[in-house]
Amino acid sequence: MNVRSLRRWAAVHKWTSLVCAVFLLLFCLTGLPLIFKHELRELLSQDPPYAALPADTPRASLDTIGAAARRRHPDHVPMFVFVDDDEPKVTVGMLPSPTALPTQTRLLKFDARTGELLKETEPAETSGPDFLDIMLRLHRDLFAGLPGELFLGAIGLVFAASVVSGVVLYAPFMRRLEFGTVRWRRGRRLRWLDLHNLMGIATMAWVLVVGVTGVLNELSRPLFLLYQRTDVQAMLAPHRGRPVPPLDRLSSVEAAYTLVQRELPGRTPTSVVFPNNRVGSPHHYLVWTKGSSPLTSRLFTPVLIDAERGELAMVVDLPWYLRAIQVSRPLHFGDYGGLPLKVIWFVLDLITIVVLASGLYLWLSRRRSPIEAQLAELEGVADEA
Template identity: 45%
Template sequence: MNATTIRRWSFVHTWTSLICTLFLLLLALTGLPLIFHHELEHLLGDAPELRELPPGTPHLDLQQLVAAAERHRPGEVVQYLGWEDDEPNGVVTIMAATAGTEPNSSHTFMLDARNGEAVAMPAANGGFMMLMLRLHVDMFAGLPGKLLLAFMGVLFVVAIVSGVVLYAPFMRRLRFAEVRRDKAPRTRWLDLHNLIGIVTLSWALVVGVTGVISACADLVIAAWRNDTLAALTAPYRAAPPLTQRAPATDVLRIAAGAAPGMQPDFIAFPGTRFSSEHHYTVFLKGNTHLTAHLWTPVLIDAQSLAVTAVGTRPWYMDALALSQPLHFGDYGGRPMQILWALLDVLTIIVLGSGLYLWWSRRGPLPGTPHAAREVQR
């Protein structure tokens, strides 16, 4: 690689890094507590706690739970009911003024499936963990914030690739992982910056790419609605508005019959963005670590309770479903959480050291980055 090529790659690496660094620092700092969100919710007292009841207490049926939710928040409608693996007696309930209300304006709580008692979920409606999540997801700016973070993620990936390109010529006169401790502080930090960057390379690429995909979730869901869901509900386009719907009592049993061997993840009620005006949509998931994150939607006519379609998963919804837990290290239990946290801290060091190296550089050419000058020495 000649000097001109090195300077060009170095220019790309420096400026893509600089543009995204402050945003990446925000994401790395807010992402750290989100890796341990379950543990922190319990520590902060934000996790819902159900009352102790005799073992074997039967569950209410779904329509009874819907009625309990409506009594808890009169004047609102149920948008979603969902289930969590770590709380078999709880049903996560999301309600809002209308079925089509956007997610940030809804209210989330847990219903005790045994008696319909409502239990607060502070972490889902406010508090420290919600603050961290909103800063990490959209910086409280909605879709524009998500798209800005997606663009920063793309720049981050470009910075990683350009850093890899520069790494080989930079290390041609050094042993792998060598830190020149006898040199000036700036040179030592440059060596550490490159060492930690190459060690965290694979993880950073995974988190960067999955972060970009997750940031585009609203666009992915809109594409699914306009493509797959529209095709599944095409026979209902000319149907009159739904004035009365059948009770939700049996929708889980009906969905299980349409897709045997799967378990429910959540139900989208008529009028929500994961359903249609005329359907209950039951999203089922598999039983393995991989398939537990992949949804199969079963559409049930909200008036007749007939199954009208069992949806297939387009590739982009699979990509979204798999990227979100991978982004936060949710696949491998506590060991993976700890690994993700350590790599996150190392990434913060890489980002901070990159800012230091740029700020402390010397030379007459402000557009020529530190790496190019170091490589040519």
């Protein structure tokens, strides 16, 4: 590779790195606690303990739990029931009206075996976000909603260009040194340059995976809106114009949950969304199911149950782009392999922070040097012109 090509690749690497460096540091810093999001929520939780019962104690009926939630808030309407498969918990989400905003959702947590109400969480718009919620919003959209997600998605693409250009430059810049060499006695800047190159190339594959999956996650909202306006509209065309049935005409939620368990033996129902005009169908229970293996447990398939007759209406095949997003989420945070994989993700995140910080230091320490001088400093590459 001649000097002209090196100069171009070096310019691409420098400017793409500078454009995204601050945002990437924000991603990495906010991502550290999000890797252990579930563990931190359990650690910080002040929820009452579950009843001490035998492990094979059957779950209470979802109809009984739903009726208890409606008795507690007769002026609200149920929107969903979530059945946790990690702990004996059933959560009922309720809104003051069918048209209320999601931020007005009131969460009621029940012991799944006894049906006893354990905790009630006020709506987010009144209780405010906690620490992990703030970290997630900063990581996802900078509190800017969809524009923030699209902007950070673009930053992710710039970061991918930075990684690729860094890989291209690594071989010619380090061709006279053995892999892993750090010239400790050649000055602080050169020492940090070697460390920057070594840690960057060693974590290159992981960084690309996290970066690309991060871009996919940022596109989840617009892609889901596309799915709603195309496939979902076509799917629900026969029911268009029909009002949402009142609660007293709906069939049993427990029966719908059990029906899905029986008809789809390889999948586990996780939640039941009540008929509505916002998310799902105005005439069906929307039952979300997941697989049983570590990977398929992150792949969710929706099932439609006729809400009045209690009959299986459809098992929905999601389009490939939504499947890609489902796969990208556990890869992004490393939460599909248990605590050991999360620890690995945490260490790699820390290394990436060092790579980003050292890159900024290298640029600031030589910000007035021409690119030719930098290329000449890095093992005499300029002599090959």
